[in-house]
Amino acid sequence: xxxxxxxxxxxxEPVAKxxxxxxxxxxxxxxxxxxxxxxxxxxxxTVASLIALFPIAWLVFLSLGPDKDDYLxxxxxxxxxxxxxxxxVLEHTGFFGWLKSSLIVSLGTTVIGVLVAATTGYAVxxxxxPGYKKLMWALLVTQMFPIAVLIVPMYQILSDLQLIDSYxxxxxxxxxxxxxxxxxxxxxxxxxIPFEIDEAGRVDGLTPFGTFFRLILPLAKPGLAVAAFYNFxxxxxxxxxxxxxxxxxxxxxxxxxxxxxVSEHDAQRNLMAATAVLVAIPVSAFFYLVQKNLVTGLTAGxxxx
Amino acid sequence: xxxxxxxATGKRRGDRAPRPGxxxxxxxxYQRHWYAYAMIAxxxxxxxxxxLYPLVYGxxxxxxxxxxxxxxxxxxxxxxxxTYKFIGxxxxxxxxxxxxxxxxxxxxxxxxxxxxxxxxxxxxxxxLGLALLLNQKLRGRTVxxxxxxxxxxxxxxxxxxxxxxxxxxxxxxNSALDALHLPAPLWLEDTFWQRFAAIMVNTWCGVPFMMVSxxxxxxxxxxxxxxxxxxDGANAWQRFRYVTLPGLRSVSSTVVLLGIxxxxxxxxxxxxxxxxTAPDAQILVTWAxxxxxxxxxxxxxxSAAYGILLLAVLIVFTSFYRRWLNRDEQxxxx
Numbered sequence: 195x196x197x198x199x200x201x202x203x204x205x206x207e208p209v210a211k212x213x214x215x216x217x218x219x220x221x222x223x224x225x226x227x228x229x230x231x232x233x234x235x236x237x238x239x240t241v242a243s244l245i246a247l248f249p250i251a252w253l254v255f256l257s258l259g260p261d262k263d264d265y266l267x268x269x270x271x272x273x274x275x276x277x278x279x280x281x282x283v284l285e286h287t288g289f290f291g292w293l294k295s296s297l298i299v300s301l302g303t304t305v306i307g308v309l310v311a312a313t314t315g316y317a318v319x320x321x322x323x324p325g326y327k328k329l330m331w332a333l334l335v336t337q338m339f340p341i342a343v344l345i346v347p348m349y350q351i352l353s354d355l356q357l358i359d360s361y362x363x364x365x366x367x368x369x370x371x372x373x374x375x376x377x378x379x380x381x382x383x384x385x386x387i388p389f390e391i392d393e394a395g396r397v398d399g400l401t402p403f404g405t406f407f408r409l410i411l412p413l414a415k416p417g418l419a420v421a422a423f424y425n426f427x428x429x430x431x432x433x434x435x436x437x438x439x440x441x442x443x444x445x446x447x448x449x450x451x452x453x454x455x456v457s458e459h460d461a462q463r464n465l466m467a468a469t470a471v472l473v474a475i476p477v478s479a480f481f482y483l484v485q486k487n488l489v490t491g492l493t494a495g496x497x498x499x
Numbered sequence: 500x501x502x503x504x505x506x507a508t509g510k511r512r513g514d515r516a517p518r519p520g521x522x523x524x525x526x527x528x529y530q531r532h533w534y535a536y537a538m539i540a541x542x543x544x545x546x547x548x549x550x551l552y553p554l555v556y557g558x559x560x561x562x563x564x565x566x567x568x569x570x571x572x573x574x575x576x577x578x579x580x581x582t583y584k585f586i587g588x589x590x591x592x593x594x595x596x597x598x599x600x601x602x603x604x605x606x607x608x609x610x611x612x613x614x615x616x617x618x619x620x621x622x623x624x625x626x627l628g629l630a631l632l633l634n635q636k637l638r639g640r641t642v643x644x645x646x647x648x649x650x651x652x653x654x655x656x657x658x659x660x661x662x663x664x665x666x667x668x669x670x671x672x673n674s675a676l677d678a679l680h681l682p683a684p685l686w687l688e689d690t691f692w693q694r695f696a697a698i699m700v701n702t703w704c705g706v707p708f709m710m711v712s713x714x715x716x717x718x719x720x721x722x723x724x725x726x727x728x729x730x731d732g733a734n735a736w737q738r739f740r741y742v743t744l745p746g747l748r749s750v751s752s753t754v755v756l757l758g759i760x761x762x763x764x765x766x767x768x769x770x771x772x773x774x775x776t777a778p779d780a781q782i783l784v785t786w787a788x789x790x791x792x793x794x795x796x797x798x799x800x801x802s803a804a805y806g807i808l809l810l811a812v813l814i815v816f817t818s819f820y821r822r823w824l825n826r827d828e829q830x831x832x833x
Contacts, residue, residue, distance in 0.1 A: 238628075246646055247649060250661060252671060266669045266670070310542055317534075338814075345792075346803040346806070370549035402534040402538075434766045478649070
């Protein structure tokens, strides 16, 4: 063993994976080197955590300053911290309207997207049919559509259908981006469910649809959670389509509404920061609820392509 | 059922199942395929209606001179019919070779490539480093992990505004640089620093995804491989090089491809960080959006043509990437 060791060294240690660990493997004795490595790891991780945390903490801090130029003199905020921004945002802006729009659009996309993606994911995971490769290829290609390709024709089509400025239009548009990736993700997850379960279901007389709905879907809950989460986040955070297709400010989603603080209200950054914090809290909470499933789902989706 | 594609065990095998005998295949074939097609029908319909049709329509638009003044529109009760006309490939000719094509297309093109390469490289290296650190027995690693995925947990449009406050002239970053007697660049005005800031913000936003995916990949590497390597006297670097990296290969190839696609198409970061104020820092996607919706009159045809060019670049790239990945083994499902 060399004496100069990069901090990555310890990554070589076998990680006891809860399910797969065959038993306590032979461990290296922890000596001075182990201590140094661990100190270096903690150091790097702490710095990285600070970098990850700071912009958000800063936003929260700024949202407590009452004046719109307080972000230039952050030191003053300590003396006059107040929640007045939050009160103002909740009472005098379109906050709840934006909330409603965002929720309708995101949940609509989630429900439709997951339903449609799940059947496809199952089909491509279990069955080899003519056109299988083409379908996978199409899903991948759709995933890489730049918004610039679709936004103009979609704008034209939606205005022909009178769907500009409607929730349904936006949900449909989002499905086109969310469904292909979800299907891919779910395919990866279904691949990890043993085929014996399908076979057992078939032997007991279930149709393929029955197998899917009664056996596979309940088993795939973590994967479905990840796909649902992905759809929700995609729809919730999308900027380009929402900015273009939602013209009525009562139907703005948060992503659009937040921008309106800068243009219309003469850059009211304090209110913007408060709104941003209010938006971030529920979404992050939701994120942390499902994040346990996230690693499993994403890896399953990732490793099996 | 004879279909037993055991990819779940991680065995690298061709992507097709071992074929059953001919008689069975014919007998089962129709039935099995019927179900399969019924199950993929919703996606095919959704993609056909929402993607294929707009794509074809968009392709047609690029061959016209459509803009917001000559397309069909309704003002109040008056309906005005479309008057744009077919002009063939003139849009492409103009974008690629027309006068000032360098300023309008090629400069953005080069910047887009640089942006994608730099961002994905940073995402991957930082993500891998953090994943390796988190993949140790370490006190408090759950806490670290929860904090480190925060940039991903908070919606991009929120965090980008946070960055905008920090980068603003007189914001906290420049104040800190001033206090350290370092030069304070004009992050949001000067072209070079705009680009620097864009890459920085996007790196900050994109690392957690890589980190989480690679961490999952690391955890799926069989621990006995490391033990075997250690028995054979491999040092830390050799274990990393010959066990970790190959073990990560399939997850890496997928996340890098996704990362490239997403970064190439990254709209929110640049659009929200600069709005329309930074023509030189716009990547092709935001530039196309600007042409189609950020200016008056809106130039729908050119915007759509940019979109088609972007898609062409991505498709060509992805084909080569796949061929390169599959050069010695057919391991990807697609």
